[in-house]
Amino acid sequence: MTTTPNILRVTVQRGTAAALRQETFDVPAYENQTVLDVVTWIQQMADPTLSYRFACRVGMCGSCAMMVNGVPRWTCRTHVKKVAADGELDIGPLRNLPVIKDLVADMDPFFDKWVAAEARHHPSAERDDDFDPVTAQDPARAEADLGIECINCGICYAACDTVAGNPDYLGPAALQRAWTLLNDSRDADRDGILAAVSGKGGCHNCHSMGSCAQYCPNDLNPMRAIAGLKRETVRAAWGGKRDA
Amino acid sequence: MVQIDRHDTDILIIGTGGAGLFAALHAQQSAPAGTRITIAVKGLIGKSGCTRMVQGGYNVALGGGDTVERHFMDTIMGGKWLPNQDMAWKLCEQAVVRIHELENEIGCYFDRNPDGTLHQKAFAGQTADRTVHKGDLTGIEIISRLMEQVLARPVDKLQEHRAIGLIPTRDGSALAGVLFIDMRTGGFRLVRAKTVLMATGGGPTMYKYNTPSGDKTMDGLAMALRAGLELRDMEMVQFHPTGLLAGDHTRMTGTVLEEGLRGAGGQLLNGAENRFMFDYDPKGERATRDVVSRAIYAEIAKNNTTDNGGVFISMSHLGPDHVRAKFPGMVKRCADSGFDLAGGLVEVVPTAHYFMGGVVVDADTRTAMEGLYVAGEDAGGAHGSNRLGGNGVANSTVYGGVAGDVMGADIRQMGALRDPCPEVLQAEVDRALHPLSRTPGLVQPMRHALQEAMWEDVGVMRNAPGMERGLTRIADISSELMLVGVAGDDLAFNLTWHDWLNLRSLCDISEAITLAALARENSRGAHYREDFPETGDLDASYFTVVTQSGEALDVRRDPVQFTKVRPGETIMPDGAPETLVAAQ
Numbered sequence: 001m002t003t004t005p006n007i008l009r010v011t012v013q014r015g016t017a018a019a020l021r022q023e024t025f026d027v028p029a030y031e032n033q034t035v036l037d038v039v040t041w042i043q044q045m046a047d048p049t050l051s052y053r054f055a056c057r058v059g060m061c062g063s064c065a066m067m068v069n070g071v072p073r074w075t076c077r078t079h080v081k082k083v084a085a086d087g088e089l090d091i092g093p094l095r096n097l098p099v100i101k102d103l104v105a106d107m108d109p110f111f112d113k114w115v116a117a118e119a120r121h122h123p124s125a126e127r128d129d130d131f132d133p134v135t136a137q138d139p140a141r142a143e144a145d146l147g148i149e150c151i152n153c154g155i156c157y158a159a160c161d162t163v164a165g166n167p168d169y170l171g172p173a174a175l176q177r178a179w180t181l182l183n184d185s186r187d188a189d190r191d192g193i194l195a196a197v198s199g200k201g202g203c204h205n206c207h208s209m210g211s212c213a214q215y216c217p218n219d220l221n222p223m224r225a226i227a228g229l230k231r232e233t234v235r236a237a238w239g240g241k242r243d244a
Numbered sequence: 245m246v247q248i249d250r251h252d253t254d255i256l257i258i259g260t261g262g263a264g265l266f267a268a269l270h271a272q273q274s275a276p277a278g279t280r281i282t283i284a285v286k287g288l289i290g291k292s293g294c295t296r297m298v299q300g301g302y303n304v305a306l307g308g309g310d311t312v313e314r315h316f317m318d319t320i321m322g323g324k325w326l327p328n329q330d331m332a333w334k335l336c337e338q339a340v341v342r343i344h345e346l347e348n349e350i351g352c353y354f355d356r357n358p359d360g361t362l363h364q365k366a367f368a369g370q371t372a373d374r375t376v377h378k379g380d381l382t383g384i385e386i387i388s389r390l391m392e393q394v395l396a397r398p399v400d401k402l403q404e405h406r407a408i409g410l411i412p413t414r415d416g417s418a419l420a421g422v423l424f425i426d427m428r429t430g431g432f433r434l435v436r437a438k439t440v441l442m443a444t445g446g447g448p449t450m451y452k453y454n455t456p457s458g459d460k461t462m463d464g465l466a467m468a469l470r471a472g473l474e475l476r477d478m479e480m481v482q483f484h485p486t487g488l489l490a491g492d493h494t495r496m497t498g499t500v501l502e503e504g505l506r507g508a509g510g511q512l513l514n515g516a517e518n519r520f521m522f523d524y525d526p527k528g529e530r531a532t533r534d535v536v537s538r539a540i541y542a543e544i545a546k547n548n549t550t551d552n553g554g555v556f557i558s559m560s561h562l563g564p565d566h567v568r569a570k571f572p573g574m575v576k577r578c579a580d581s582g583f584d585l586a587g588g589l590v591e592v593v594p595t596a597h598y599f600m601g602g603v604v605v606d607a608d609t610r611t612a613m614e615g616l617y618v619a620g621e622d623a624g625g626a627h628g629s630n631r632l633g634g635n636g637v638a639n640s641t642v643y644g645g646v647a648g649d650v651m652g653a654d655i656r657q658m659g660a661l662r663d664p665c666p667e668v669l670q671a672e673v674d675r676a677l678h679p680l681s682r683t684p685g686l687v688q689p690m691r692h693a694l695q696e697a698m699w700e701d702v703g704v705m706r707n708a709p710g711m712e713r714g715l716t717r718i719a720d721i722s723s724e725l726m727l728v729g730v731a732g733d734d735l736a737f738n739l740t741w742h743d744w745l746n747l748r749s750l751c752d753i754s755e756a757i758t759l760a761a762l763a764r765e766n767s768r769g770a771h772y773r774e775d776f777p778e779t780g781d782l783d784a785s786y787f788t789v790v791t792q793s794g795e796a797l798d799v800r801r802d803p804v805q806f807t808k809v810r811p812g813e814t815i816m817p818d819g820a821p822e823t824l825v826a827a828q
Contacts, residue, residue, distance in 0.1 A: 016736075032490040032582055040495060044688040048731060048740035053287070055457045057495045058577060060384060061291040076495065077580040100428055101737045107288060111395055120392040121351020127344045133360025141353075148353070151296075151384055152391075177392070184353070 008084060010038055012050065013092035017099050023047075029087070035075035036064050038089060039103065051102040059217065062153020066103050067092040072158035074217050095158040110154050113170045118196040119177035122189035132186050144183035147176045147225050149218055156212035156222050168201035172212035172222035175203050179225035182232060194236050203229040246673055248423075248432045252661055253282035253400060255651050256422060256437035258407050258464070260285040261293035262637055263443035263620030263644030265390040266342075268399055269350075270648025275655060282435060283394065284402035284424060286444070286459045290391030293445045294457050294621070295637055298383030299502055300367060301375040302346075302354075302641075303634035304339040308364075309824050310372035312336045313815050319635060320809065322369045323600075323628025324768040325785045326477065329808040330607040331626040335635065338642040343376055346641070351389045354378050367633035368503070368532050371823035375634040380502065380573060386637060402435070404428050406742065407444065407463060409672030410471040410616065411664040419471075419615035420664035423672050427742065430735025432673060438658040439615055439651040442468070442603070443644060446621035448481045450750040450757075451596035452692075452699035453498040455484060461746035462753040464622040468603045469752060469797075473611055475790045476624040476802075478753075478760035480600035482631055482770045483704050485536035486512075487595025488581070489554040492692070496581050498595045502574055503633065505557060506530060512540065513556040513589065514548040520555075534630070534770060537594040541704040544593070554593035559585055594704050598636060600627045600770065601760070604789065609647040615662070617651060619643035628787075629769025679744045682729025687743045690728065694721045694750060702758045707774040711762050718758065722751040756797055760788040763799045782811035 006029040014023050025042050036054055043050040054064035059077040066075050068083055069090050083089065097105040125132065134141050156172040157163055163171050178197045181187045197203045203226050212222040255271050257264045260283060268283050275281070285292050305315040315336040320327055343362075346352040354376050355363040364373045378385040404427040411434065413420045421436035447460025465475060486501040506512075506529040514520050524539035525531040531539075540555050550556060559567045564586035568575050571585070578585035602624030609617040620640035627635060694717075701714030725748060730741045766780030767773050786801040809815050 030491065030493050032494050032496065034494060034496060034581070037494045037496075041493070043739055044743075045686070048684070048687075049734055049738060051737035051739060054495070055287050055292055055459050056294075056297050057458055058297065058499045059580070060297050060381075061457070063287060063291045077577065079580060079582050081582065104737055111289075114392060115396045120396050121349075121389060123349045123351070125348040127341055127348060129344070129348055131344070131347050131360075131362060133356075135356045135358060135360050137358075144353070149381060149384065150388070152290075152388065181351075184351070186348070186351070186353075 006087060008038060008080065008087050008089055010042065010089045010091065012042065012103065014102050016101050020099070029080065033080045035066070035068050035073065035078045035080060035083065035089065035091065038080060039075060039091060051104050053104050060151060062151045062155070065094050065153045065155050065158070067095055067158065072155045072215055074153060074155070077217065094154055096160065096163045097154070097158070107154060110157050110171065110173070113201070114152065114174045114177065116196065117170045117174035117178045118189065118193045119174050119181065121181065121184070122187050122192065124186050124188035134185055140183040140185060143228070144180040147180045147220055147222070150176060150220055151218065153217070155215050155217060159211035159215040161209055161211065162205055162207055166201070166205055169205045170197065170201045172226065175229055176220065176222040176225040179228050182229070194233055197229050198233040203233060206230070246432060246677070248434050248673070251282065251402070251433055251435045253280040253435060253437050254439070254655055255279060255281045256435050256440045257281070257283045257443065258422065258441065259293060259443035259445055259620070260289045260391070261443065261445050261620060262295035262386060262390065262640035263647070264441065265290065265387070265394050266641050266644030267441045267443065267619065267648035267651070268394050268397070270645045271652045272397060272399070274649045274652025279652070279655065280400065282400040282402060282437070284405040284407065284435065286404070286406045288403055289395065289401060290387050292457060292459050294447065294460065295640060296383045296387040297457065298386070298637045299380045300633050301365070301377030301382045302339070302343060303367070303370070303374050303632065303638050304343045304376055305336065305372065305374060306340065306343070306362060306364065308373070310374055312340065314372055314820070315374060317809070317814055317816055318370050319627070319632060322630050322632045324630060324779065325782050325811050326628030326768060326787050326804055328625035329806065333808060334607045334646070335626050335639055335642050338646065339638045342638070342641050342645060346386060346389070350393055352378070352385050354385070366825040369632050371825060373825060380504070383637065386641070405433065406745070407467060408676050408745065409668070410467045411669050411672065412471065412613065413662045414665040416665070417614060418662055419613050420662040423669060425676065428737055430738055434664065434669065436661045436664065438655045438661060439617060441609070441617045441619060441647045441651060442622050443618070443620045443640070443647070444622055446599035446602060448596040448599045450694055450698045450754045451481070451703065452695040453487045453489070453593050453595035455487060455498055455500045455595050455597045458495065461749050463749045465602065466749035466752045468618070469756060469790070469792045471613065472792065473613060474604040475601060475756060476604050476787050477601040477628065478756045478790050479764050479771045479788060480629050480769060481596055481757065482598040482600060483533070483537040483594040484597040485533055485540055485594050486557055486592040489550070489552045489591040489593045490581065491552055500595065500597070501557060501590070501592055502571070503533070505559060505571065505574065506536070508570060509562050511558045511561065512536070513558055514543050515550045515555070516548065517556065520548070534772070537704050538772060540594050550591045552591050554591045556589040557592045558589050560587045598631055600624065600629065600631055601757070608650045609643055610650065617647045619647045629771060676745060678726065679728065679730040679741065680732030682727060684731045685728040687728065687730070687740060687747060690721050690725055691743065691747050691750070694718065694747065694754060697721070698754055702754070702761055705772050705774050706761055708762060711758050714758050715755065718751060718754045725751060756790045759797055759799045760790055763788050763801060785811070
């Protein structure tokens with residue numbers, strides 16, 4: 001196979017929060033090469049101490065999400081040609097999260113907020129019960145299905161300027177999951193979810209800037225889901241007042 | 245003396261795929277109140293391993309003529325009479341419970357028929373439409389829903405903790421705990437537990453082309469071997485016929501292009517762009533995985549290959565727009581990687597996909613060592629010589645749940661935590677530290693050499709002289725590895741140290757695979773011997789068992805116990821149709 005003689009100039013963020021620095025490496029360019037391959041080459045061939053995270057290699061786990069030339073991306077599915085026309089790459093850990101080391105971000109805040117948003121199924125049936133017969137044609141189920149293929153990679157969370165400005169904000173992914181649950185007729189804790197997403201860090205913080213939808217590698221639209229949450233939380237609040 | 249941090253728990257679970265996460269949930273349901281549960285994983289919770297990567301779906305008999313008996317017979321026939329029949333039965337029987345649990349309690353939503361029942365399709369080797377799915381991203385639905393349930397529960401979570409040694413009691417009668425490296429700091433942590441589930445998920449990544457998640461390197465089986473446990477069916481490596489081929493320098497190589505491409509009419513072309521599958525099988529490209537893999541391997545052996553040494557898959561004759569509409573995920577993934585699946589030719593090659601072999605367990609996931617339980621791809625027996633598509637995630641979720649139930653019950657009879665044997669603990673620490681006192685060198689070229697050796701000499705088609713050569717190559721790489729060091733000045737998230745440890749595990753298990761493959765002098769399921777192409781006497785079926793004593797590995801053959809059905813017989817009622825699947 002042809003190996004292009006070109007060299008990529010790759011700048012990588014190194015170190016821990018206490019001492020961050022940028023280092024530049026010359027990496028051989030290949031015809032078939034992803035950003036993850038570039039990072040891998042540096043670790044395997046140039047600097048064995050470079051830290052990064054990856055797992056599935058095919059865009060299903062999201063472990064390898066990083067900032068590439070300022071944009072959050074799955075590095076395993078980002079072809080170098082797509083992002084380095086001039087042969088230069090700038091790679092860093094995902095934005096809006098603490099750094100563990102080099103390119104590895106601490107995902108705990110992201111998942112803590114997933115939990116805080118009540119973003120999990122609250123059962124209304126048990127294993128001895130029949131399956132719910134709801135089909136994908138049901139309008140609410142269809143709405144849920146729009147957001148259900150989220151792989152919780154954190155790209156939207158890194159892209160979101162509201163997260164950057166407000167550390168309490170639950171962020172697009174957790175809120176989108178909450179919206180899928182509100183549209184899942186099988187979920188038994190609608191009130192709990194609404195309460196979780198309407199608090200201090202909740203959906204009303206969103207300014208609809210749309211970075212989440214712009215950068216989602218799965219073409220999901222968390223902003224749309226958050227707009228749905230805003231409507232539902234307002235409706236629930238008004239309904240609550242009328243009931244009072 | 246190296247510092248070893250301590251963490252005590254009652255139930256320890258290693259791995260957060262379908263087996264580990266289900267074990268955590270079931271242990272919580274079955275154990276006495278106040279039981280401490282800890283879950284540890286080499287990567288992030290729910291993101292490591294392969295459950296997430298399941299495309300096809302989940303095999304389960306849900307009526308419509310299909311029965312647990314039929315699912316069981318398909319599993320036995322698919323495994324060529326080698327499965328542990330009690331395990332295969334429980335897999336099929338409990339899958340019915342587990343799929344209801346996934347939908348009703350965990351919150352998964354699988355595709356429906358218009359009448360609201362679950363949609364099921366037939367995979368190769370099945371005689372009923374049995375595979376429940378969520379589009380072609382079934383694994384994401386299962387693992388995301390399980391993950392969010394476990395995250396919300398009061399379970400101690402040890403992420404980026406790599407298990408490196410099973411530490412028994414001083415008298416060796418039971419497991420005392422597991423030694424980990426906290427990858428984020430590079431420090432050691434000993435976790436003591438009354439019961440431990442090992443669910444690290446096999447993964448034959450010692451082959452040049454492989455599909456599993458990159459963190460899977462057979463650590464679990466390597467630990468089990470050192471601890472003296474029996475490993476069965478180690479020769480049984482399932483190859484998927486169409487892995488992406490994009491060169492040695494990219495992690496894209498080896499990743500799966502889905503089975504459905506061939507089923508929909510995709511054609512395989514050799515380097516001269518001629519179809520070849522009908523030279524090997526009247527079903528052409530629609531032949532089963534093992535047949536197609538061997539045909540491609542044979543074309544490669546004849547040098548009828550593409551530039552990168554594989555063959556092409558061609559879809560464009562079906563109409564590029566049709567291909568884009570029918571396989572959007574595959575087309576997009578290929579496009580991201582620089583290939584035009586809908587309109588062009590994409591290079592493919594057989595790729596090591598799943599490992600049927602594993603620790604000898606009973607149908608309750610118990611092992612020969614008190615306190616140690618094994619489930620999922622680390623456990624051998626349920627699939628025998630071949631795993632049916634759709635039985636993998638059924639197996640991991642069923643047996644993960646079983647392990648959780650059984651551990652939760654067993655700890656009621658267990659007293660205090662056990663004391664670890666200090667000598668074994670020290671030996672495992674020394675083993676992990678070994679490379680840090682040697683002159684640093686490159687690890688990746690050795691990994692590459694091992695993968696070449698396994699692909700060439702212990703691959704899709706095998707023979708005795710090749711495997712003998714393979715044993716020598718493995719031994720050479722293994723010896724070389726012990727001389728190559730890793731710089732030890734900063735052990736925090738030191739991937740190169742972990743690459744070294746990964747390769748250590750892979751070398752050990754590669755030897756076990758090769759010895760088992762030499763010991764099986766017939767061809768069954770995934771194992772094909774050019775020098776012994778016959779199936780052999782089914783009534784005299786045996787499975788291989790590899791054990792380690794001292795530094796040496798022993799292999800023996802144990803007879804299959806036909807506890808439910810004998811070759812030539814069936815447990816289906818008289819007059820049951822051979823298949824319920826409509827002819828295509």
